[in-house]
Amino acid sequence: MSRSFADRGFSALVWAGAGSGAAIVALILVFVAIESVPALREVGGARFLTDRGWYPAEGLYGLAPMILGSLAVTALALGLAGPAGVTCAVFCKFVAPPGVARVFRVAIRLLSGIPSVVIGLWGLVTVAPWIAAWRPPGQSLAAGGLILALMVLPTVSLTADAALGAVPMETLRGAAALGLGRWAIVWRVALPAARAGVLSGLVLALGRALGETMAVLMVCGNDARIPRSLFDPVRPLTSHMALEMAYAMGTHRSALFLSGLVLLLTVVVLVIGADRLVRNAG
């Protein structure tokens, strides 16, 4: 009838663990919100969207270029890494011989382990100059999107790989028995069946791309204006804070915390939206 002592202890432990995890997230949110209050009070919420740019020295605190910058870089990264990651997973699962697939998976895991500062440095001294030779200044939305795509590719690829691995063998065999070719099995049967897993990989990648700071700081150029082309510099919210926080004071500093709050809320909204998409897919 009654649960054992061990069972109750276990459930208390898990509740405590989960509860403290949630509490820490809430505390961070509260801290960032409190630090943003002075800026909201002195500048007013609307001006952060309507000011014609970010010039703290002149009392202008427009955040629109940074918000758009974050969204643009992230969209570009996912646009590149999504199809590429899924292709890698399909290659591993359906095309490559087992030995090759194993080596390929190790390579992808290695890629996910490269510190962002190393990828950023490579982007700064190799990728950006390569773009600059063609369309200066090189450090740009395109460079940021490329570097970020490389960083989130393993997330997309490994989760898609796992999701494809979870598709029941009978389903695939059944499809083959119906005389479907490899392309049709992958495109019409396996990928639709693994849809939820692939999408949740993309959600993870979305979060990482929005939050990535160091590499983005090094390759995006960080000019605080709205980019007009793929080859214009861009300043995402993360590099915005990293770049100016060390020397900011007063309203300027508080406005940077507000940037953090905006970023957190953007992540929350996008992740909840994407989560709903995943649930509908599953």
Add this chain to the structure above:
Amino acid sequence: MAGHAIVLAPVYRPVAMGHLRVLCSGLFLIGASMGHAAAASRLVVTGSSTVAPLLTEIARRYQASHPDVRVDVQTGGSGRGIGDARQGLADIGMVSRELKPDEGDLHAFGIARDGICLIVNRVNPVASLTDEQVRAIYTGKVSSWAQLGGNPVPITVIHKAEGRSTNELFVSYFKLKPTDVRAHIVIGDNAQAFKTVVANPGAVGYVSIGAAESEAGAGMPIKLLPMSGVAATTEAVRLGKFPISRTLNLVTRKPPEGAALDLIELARSPAVRDLVEDLRFVPLVR
């Protein structure tokens, strides 16, 4: 990229970590002093974030020989250094500029000098720029080096982030309004300016002369441009001849005595010359 070493200068890196670094060293000092039964005296030093990394190192050296003194270094800008010293909130204020006429009530002690110069890639044939040309570049009125007597290469303008003292010094010297500046690349520390200029033959940026001189000396393919006809050398900065340069000062309300005097004397002595040069500042003494 092969053939020359990019020297990652062992300097204080303020990208997002500035406060943390100073805070950490502060905590370290607290920890160190708690090891001694009685910390006889405590010195509070506040002000410029340009001077803070240097003073933190000097204080560390000072405490090695004076274990009974605890030095707290806090940043908050030159304005805070002046204000805190005046109100007695700090024993010593750090100010990264010359004192203004209305600050004559304070006692100032120069500990080093700092200057900033423009750098371009070594392949850029442009040998010098007038102040007017620099203004035109930084406001986007010229966009190709061909308009300045160079090759038909687009200009990539490198600017420092808002709030950095080099940004303020540059903008005020050239009388630029922040809203008029049209930069392509906004950076935090000098190292990123060097990497961008090395990688991009059309780039131009401004950095601390001490850092530029040592990187160029180490073989980095950059060129230091003269300013108003004065060659960009640490020697010109030391002599006060270079147009965009400044003295890093320590200020006190009363003539310093005791530990404060000891620390200021150490900061001005040749014994910390290595620390001054490590941080790419220019020592006042030869």
